[in-house]
Amino acid sequence: MQYWLMKSEPSVFGIDHLAKCVNQTEPWDGVRNYQSRNMMRDEMKPGDQVFFYHSNCDVPGIVGQMEVKSQGYPDFTAFDPGHRYFDPKSDLDKPRWFLVDVKLKRKFKRTIPLSLLREQAVLKDMKLLQRGNRLSITPVTKGEWAFILTLAS
């Protein structure tokens, strides 16, 4: 079992959106970056644990926990010309983009702010915190996961 962090802009799809989805489960669509795609297509497995991160907002940070509920499969939004995530270069025969289903497990009482994460010496190697990191999906180590949970209570 592996640990991950997935970013989303709360004005587009935040943790409260996921909470209202049927069975609190939803396909994580719209990722259009090859490294992140590869992680969803090749590495993420059902049962993997995920931090939900809010980016591009007043207080960027980790807002809850999710669980991966599917293998990677093609991102169907790329096939729909009317969809905002449409990509004419992806087709059914050779899909370019992939996603996984995620289920909300827990919304934290308070956001764990990015600024607080940056203050933690033990998190200095965390992928999220590396200079220039823009990946919307990053792996989290078991130690990082456990430590961050202690910040969530």
Add this chain to the structure above:
DNA sequence: GCCAACGTTGGC
């Protein structure tokens, strides 16, 4: 294959 130009991300 190089690399300039351009687009996007995302914190501040």
Add this chain to the structure above:
DNA sequence: GCCAACGTTGGC
């Protein structure tokens, strides 16, 4: 809104 950092595109 600014801008640093990075990814992608496409001419050559």
